[in-house]
Amino acid sequence: MQSEAFFIADIMLCCIINSAYYPLITIAKLRFMPKQTKENPSPGFLLPNLCADNTLLLLLMAVQLVVIAFIVFEYGFRIDWVYFGQASLYVQWQVIVSVVILCAMRQRLASMPKYLAAATAYGIIFAVAVVIAILVAKFMAFDRYFVAKNTLLSLIMGGLGLRYLYVQQQVVERERAMLQASLAALQAKIRPHFLFNTMNSIASLISVAPEKAEAMVVDLSELLRASLRDNMAETTLQEEWQLCESYLAIEQQRLGERLRWHCDFSALNLQTPIATFSLQPLIENAIYHGIQKCTDEGFIAIKGWQEAGHIQIEITNSQCLQSKKSSHRGNRMAVENIRLRMVKLYGESARLELRDENQHFVVHLSYNVNNKATI
Numbered sequence: 001m002q003s004e005a006f007f008i009a010d011i012m013l014c015c016i017i018n019s020a021y022y023p024l025i026t027i028a029k030l031r032f033m034p035k036q037t038k039e040n041p042s043p044g045f046l047l048p049n050l051c052a053d054n055t056l057l058l059l060l061m062a063v064q065l066v067v068i069a070f071i072v073f074e075y076g077f078r079i080d081w082v083y084f085g086q087a088s089l090y091v092q093w094q095v096i097v098s099v100v101i102l103c104a105m106r107q108r109l110a111s112m113p114k115y116l117a118a119a120t121a122y123g124i125i126f127a128v129a130v131v132i133a134i135l136v137a138k139f140m141a142f143d144r145y146f147v148a149k150n151t152l153l154s155l156i157m158g159g160l161g162l163r164y165l166y167v168q169q170q171v172v173e174r175e176r177a178m179l180q181a182s183l184a185a186l187q188a189k190i191r192p193h194f195l196f197n198t199m200n201s202i203a204s205l206i207s208v209a210p211e212k213a214e215a216m217v218v219d220l221s222e223l224l225r226a227s228l229r230d231n232m233a234e235t236t237l238q239e240e241w242q243l244c245e246s247y248l249a250i251e252q253q254r255l256g257e258r259l260r261w262h263c264d265f266s267a268l269n270l271q272t273p274i275a276t277f278s279l280q281p282l283i284e285n286a287i288y289h290g291i292q293k294c295t296d297e298g299f300i301a302i303k304g305w306q307e308a309g310h311i312q313i314e315i316t317n318s319q320c321l322q323s324k325k326s327s328h329r330g331n332r333m334a335v336e337n338i339r340l341r342m343v344k345l346y347g348e349s350a351r352l353e354l355r356d357e358n359q360h361f362v363v364h365l366s367y368n369v370n371n372k373a374t375i
Contacts, residue, residue: 051103053175059099059161063091066157072327090136094154098128121162122155129154182272198247201254212253219250234345237304238270244280244302259291260299266304275341279313281334282363286317290361294320310349313365335363347371 005058020097029063067087071079101124102109111116133147133154205213223246243262252259283300291298298318305312342350350367 012041026276049106050099051106059095060092062161063157064088076145090132090150094128095134097160098125098133101128101215118162118166122159125158125162126151126155130159198250201250205254216250216253219246219253222246222282223250233276233341234273235276236270237265237268237272237274240274240279241265241270243277244283247280247283248300255287255291258294258297259287261302262296262299263302265302265304268311273295273309274311274367275338275345278338278342278365279315281338282315282365285334286361286363290317294318295321296320309370310368311365315365316360318359319361338365342367 008318047248067084071084075083095135105120105124109120112120129151130147133150136150137146198216202213202216202220205216223243244263248259248261279302283302286300291300298320300318301314301316303314303316335354339350339352342352346367346369351364351372353364353366355364
């Protein structure tokens with residue numbers, strides 16, 4: 001009965017200690033990590049981001065499995081629960097302290113050569129193991145071999161752990177590089193298509209309305225400046241909409257009163273991430289495959305909201321009989337391109353759906369920014 005009570009108290013103490021990790025790691029982030037480099041201080045760094053909120057849980061689960069395996073190997077299934085609780089507490093403390101220190105040292109380690117950084121990280125684990133072993137031996141009156149035995153075991157496990165984290169980080173870096181290359185290739189297919197259509201619009205106005213053509217050239221230069229300022233796969237909703245507004249200004253010069261549009265993003269945070277060049281091609285399709293084919297006045301309505309953690313954006317354009325008969329192969333190409341980029345950035349839950357509602361054509365974009373891939 002006394003053993004069970006001690007075990008329960010030990011487990012509760014473990015939970016209290018583990019709950020202290022998040023304040024400690026937050027202090028380490030704010031004190032030692034510059035704002036602009038909190039997430040990814042150095043491409044190709046030898047360790048994953050130990051300051052991430054889910055890192056401790058994964059590491060504690062791994063070392064707890066090692067403790068369970070060691071206890072079962074030594075005692076069989078007749079487990080000494082007091083010893084199990086003490087061993088768990090001892091190992092978890094080492095992991096927590098080591099992770100907090102490595103998180104605080106992350107910027108300095110990232111600036112070192114890899115071999116020196118690895119040696120420093122290993123030295124930190126060694127120092128933590130020695131200090132905790134000495135403190136435990138002193139307060140719990142263990143024999144003189146306790147410090148040497150547990151320090152050696154900690155060094156072996158720490159070395160294996162660092163090697164695993166290094167290999168895992170290299171896999172992540174390779175996946176990140178492949179994702180960036182894939183997104184860049186998909187994005188490169190959008191820009192020439194967009195420029196081709198815009199230049200055609202300017203060419204069609206040079207002879208009949210040279211003033212409008214000149215204004216479109218000015219708008220195009222502003223649009224290119226906005227779209228080519230970087231080569232990032234992701235931007236904010238505000239920046240993407242500014243790109244769309246520049247494009248709509250160009251088309252307004254060409255179509256005049258035949259084009260009306262309205263946008264409502266009041267239910268969304270304009271700093272919400274979104275794939276670069278994801279809305280502009282959809283609006284371009286709405287004009288070229290919908291409004292342009294019709295002689296009557298047409299409209300485009302863009303609306304955004306959030307539902308069940310997903311960003312929802314809907315683009316609706318009017319259409320007539322002539323636009324319904326036109327070919328939509330270019331439309332499908334752009335839509336499939338955007339769909340692929342959204343899935344690569346935000347996972348399989350990202351959706352891009354088309355609906356033909358007779359008088360209207362609707363494109364519905366849905367994605368979860370919490371599923372964002374690391375790039």
